[in-house]
Amino acid sequence: MRGAVFALLICLVGPVAAAGAVHVVDVRGRSVRLEAPARRVVSLTPHITELLFVLGAQEVIIATVEHSDWPAEAREIPRIGDAFRVDRERLLLLNPELVVAWDSGTAVELVEWLETRGMPVYVTDALKLADIPRSLRDLGALTGHEETAEKAATQFETGMAELAETHADVSPLRVFYQIAPRPLYTVGGTHIISEVLALCGGQNVFSELEELASTVSVEAVIQTDPEVILAGTWPQAASPLARWNAFPMLTAVRNGAMFTVSADLLHRSTPRMLEAVTSVCEFLETVRRERAK
Numbered sequence: 001m002r003g004a005v006f007a008l009l010i011c012l013v014g015p016v017a018a019a020g021a022v023h024v025v026d027v028r029g030r031s032v033r034l035e036a037p038a039r040r041v042v043s044l045t046p047h048i049t050e051l052l053f054v055l056g057a058q059e060v061i062i063a064t065v066e067h068s069d070w071p072a073e074a075r076e077i078p079r080i081g082d083a084f085r086v087d088r089e090r091l092l093l094l095n096p097e098l099v100v101a102w103d104s105g106t107a108v109e110l111v112e113w114l115e116t117r118g119m120p121v122y123v124t125d126a127l128k129l130a131d132i133p134r135s136l137r138d139l140g141a142l143t144g145h146e147e148t149a150e151k152a153a154t155q156f157e158t159g160m161a162e163l164a165e166t167h168a169d170v171s172p173l174r175v176f177y178q179i180a181p182r183p184l185y186t187v188g189g190t191h192i193i194s195e196v197l198a199l200c201g202g203q204n205v206f207s208e209l210e211e212l213a214s215t216v217s218v219e220a221v222i223q224t225d226p227e228v229i230l231a232g233t234w235p236q237a238a239s240p241l242a243r244w245n246a247f248p249m250l251t252a253v254r255n256g257a258m259f260t261v262s263a264d265l266l267h268r269s270t271p272r273m274l275e276a277v278t279s280v281c282e283f284l285e286t287v288r289r290e291r292a293k
Contacts, residue, residue, distance in 0.1 A: 024138045026123040027103050027131070028111075034120055037144030038098035042091060045083045045102035047268045048124060049074050051135055052100075054152050054271055055145040062094055070264070070272075086110070098122060098142055104212070126192055126269030127212075129199070133157050136271075152271055159274045163199060163281055170201035173284055176226035176252070177204065179267075181240045183215045192269060200281035201288075202228065218247075226252050228287055230280065232263030255290065259283040 020036040041060045043049040049068040052061055058073065066082040068074045080087045080094075083105045091099070096119060101111055103125035114121050122142060124135045133153035140149020175197050179185040187193045188209030197204050205224035206216060229252040231240040241258045244250065252258055261283075265276035 022141050024122065024141055026138070027125045028123050030121075030123065032098075032120055032122045032142070034098065034142060038096075038120075038142055040095065040097045041143065042080065042094060042096040042099045043068065044086060044100060044106050046070070046074075047126070047270050048100045048102065048135075048139075049077070050268065050270045050272075051139055052143070054136065055140050055143060055148050057139070057143040057145050060143055062096060063091070070268075070270075088113070092117065100124060100139070100142075127190060128192060129160055129195055129273075131192075132269050132271065132273065135269075156271045156274055160199070160277070163277060167199065167201045167281055167285075170285070171288060172201055172203050173227045173287055174205050174224065175202040175228045175230060175284070176206070176221055176224065178229065178231040178240060179213060179263075181231070181243060184218065184221070185213055186216050187213050193266065196266070196273075196277050196280055199277065200284045202280075202284055218243075222247060222250060225250060227255075227257060228252050228284060229258045230283065231258075231260050232266055233260040234263050255287070257287045257290075 022034040022037055024032050026032055039060050040062050041052065041057070043052060043061055043064040045065060046068040049061060049064045050070050052058060053071055053074060061077055063080045064074070064077045065086065066079055068077060080090050083102060099114055099119050099121045101121055101123045103123050106123065111121050111123060122138065124131070124138070126132055126135065133156050136149045136153040136156070140146045177187055177193055177197065179187065186206050186209070187204065188211050189204060189207035191212045194204040194207055205226050229241065229244060233240050240260060244253050244258060247253055261276050261279050265272050266280070
């Protein structure tokens with residue numbers, strides 16, 4: 001009888017223990033397995049820190065990197081470096097249960113170095129809008145916040161789908177997106193901002209660039225003659241569009257089709273990006289209305 005009871009207890013306990021295990025596949029195709037949701041997490045880029053706050057998982061973040069500043073509470077988290085360099089000795093001493101890295105910024109060598117020391121590493125990125133809800137769901141599983149993750153991911157997907165449907169049949173506009181004015185930086189066709197422009201009915205005039213982001217010359221911009229110029233801007237920064245007033249031959253300048261959008265919203269791959277994409281779509285729609293008059 002005792003043996004039967006013991007066997008029954010084992011059967012009951014076994015699935016519970018297994019249910020605590022977590023397995024996801026990251027953007028590099030690596031399997032990330034945890035015996036239980038992580039309670040000590042190091043974030044190696046600001047947008048990952050923000051995603052963890054979105055999930056309500058901020059209590060598990062034991063360290064992050066410079067410029068992790070949203071929400072304001074994130075500024076209180078200890079720093080171990082920046083998005084490209086970290087203090088490896090401090091990272092080891094923290095003994096995290098999970099390190100979350102950034103594919104476009106964290107060196108492959110660092111990820112391998114961490115793994116050789118027994119640290120689980122999940123690598124995320126956001127080359128496409130769909131990568132944002134994917135990251136939310138994966139991080140939700142890895143930290144035990146699946147319900148919140150699903151809600152946030154679904155809200156983002158629904159918002160983007162509504163924008164895509166609204167602008168599905170609009171007339172296209174040639175758009176130059178300026179990341180920075182000096183040196184003059186823009187995005188290539190594989191950058192997530194190019195997808196944002198396309199969703200709103202815009203065509204990136206530098207979509208043929210192979211790099212995610214690259215410097216371009218003023219002459220190259222003039223040659224493309226964009227119908228719209230968009231620029232990311234930061235608080236307290238000087239006007240990023242002022243230089244273009246010296247080129248009235250540009251269609252965008254001649255028609256006053258120059259706009260700024262919050263770089264903090266558009267350049268970080270988090271749910272707040274939806275607000276920026278909404279603004280971009282509104283800017284392009286304003287240009288279409290003016291063109292139709």
